[in-house]
Amino acid sequence: MVTNDFLGISKMNFLLETLQVIVMSIYYNMEAFVRLFIPPKNKNVTGEIVLITGAGSGIGRLMAEKFAPLGVSLVLWDINQEGVKETSRLVKEKGVTKVHYYLCDCSDKAEVYRVADQVKREVGDVSILINNAGIVTGRKFMDAPDSLIEKTFEVNTMAHFWTYKAFLPAMAANNHGHLVSIASSAGLIGVNGLADYCASKFAAIGFAESVALELLATGKDGVKTTIVCPYFINTGMFDGCNTKWPLLLPILDPDYVANKIIEAILTDQVYLLLPKTMYLIMGLKNSLRWKQAALLGKYLGAFENPEHCETTSLKLH
Template identity: 55%
Template sequence: MAFLGTLLETFELIVLSFFYSIEALFRLLVPPRSKSVENETVLITGAGSGIGRLLSLEFARLKATLVLWDINEEGNEETARMSRDQGSPRVHVYKCDCGRKEDVARVAALVKKEVGDVTMLVNNAGIVIGKNFIDTTESEMQKVMDVNIMAHFWTYKAFLPAMIARNHGHLVSIASAAGFLTVNGFADYCSSKFAAVGFAESVALEMIAMKKDGIKTTIVCPSFINTGMFDGYKPQSRMLPMLDAKHVAKKIINAIRRDQPIIMIPRSVYFLVYMKSWMPKKVSILLAHYTRLFDVMKTFVGRKYN
């Protein structure tokens, strides 16, 4: 009997795997309909500039209620003003240092009291130092980990329970191509982004195991974007160009609205990740030389943080 059960399970696995593969191919040609976010309360961390600001504007156009967090009050207020101009009916602005657990808990409690439950959480706030590991100070490394990954833990702790209770929500992690591919001179940044990908993937599986199919997840892995964060980066290869921030924001919004589990931008990142998974080390080093990855540090300027 046990043998028959295993046989049936294996048969089901083969048939469904085939069906889902065909479905995935079909979805490449005919994408699913984009969901409305009009009745959603979207919290975006790091909304005061760059991708966070552009996502706020996109969500504003789609009439979502916005909750904007940033450590930079001025930038955040400017995003709020621009979002209201785009038509968002409700925009709530909070100063929050996402790298500090107590601050996240305090501001999250305020949001729940003043706005209500967050139904879409976009963990976007991020920083980069861009020094060789041996030259990076302990406090710089700590800050990168606090903002780029620990903040995700604290925000999920604050807002996921209400999503689980209602079986409704969307968790968006703005990670990076550096969550799959490494670059010299960014050891702390790459570590934090690998962690962000691992954390988001694991919680996504947790939702599936808990049968919370109303909670969607999207992991975003772009390469370099012209927001200022990676100022000085000079693309030497078409595989890793400097991406236009508006183009990236549109791609991210489309992926979120189609409940896409992961998006890598540009598509060449999928190729590089695939190649990395099997190619001999010496070949990957050759490729790194070819794409001038070893030279990224030479011109990197980035941002200055307090």
């Protein structure tokens, strides 16, 4: 009797939760459709403390410049002193009144924690964390020294663990904040000749997604997350790289990418894939058999020889 009652309750719960999923899925699809015509309003970030890693050049510098007139306090991290100092000067010209820059090797856990503590003392609790620092070796797997493979993971993946550990507790305590992971389309689809880079970006995406789910599961829905997956960006990181089909997968303009990232943060967009054709490509990849997916990869240029890219030495974002 007890067993039958238990089974009956279990079936009822299954039906109710299934119905809830169906109804909410329809609602979310309708919401997404409406947003095609009525974009969400930008949130007010005045007074927020924004930390950007890899802020000394490239996308990191551009994001800092675009945040400058929004009334935030900027905290800039980079391993290059001259680069981060120059970014600090540029953002002041753009209107920011509070900017702090620090030398920090994000691949060094102890240094990340040390500089993070310094930021908390001198500036306050970071409320928008943008993990942007990244490197690429540009070596085929069997040609890449172990030390460079380890460095790729230390910067592109493990650094995210340490910055989250350092700044997420305050966000969770306040149920307010934003975690941003600048990953890559190479973290969604494997690319010939970029095994270590792809693996590190796959890991970064998986980490960011898992933490986002942890936040939802613990009721910390005030801490937002954004995962950015762009195709090759013309920042110097992939100098010389070409695209097989420029209309389908163009080499991205850095200013365009920075604008889209800021827009995604201000509208609490969870995933940002660039260009938009990446959404279609990902849908195809996840629905095709392996041979078909490999054929698609060949068509898109994933099998092209990457050696024409000038990434044979370690390069940063």
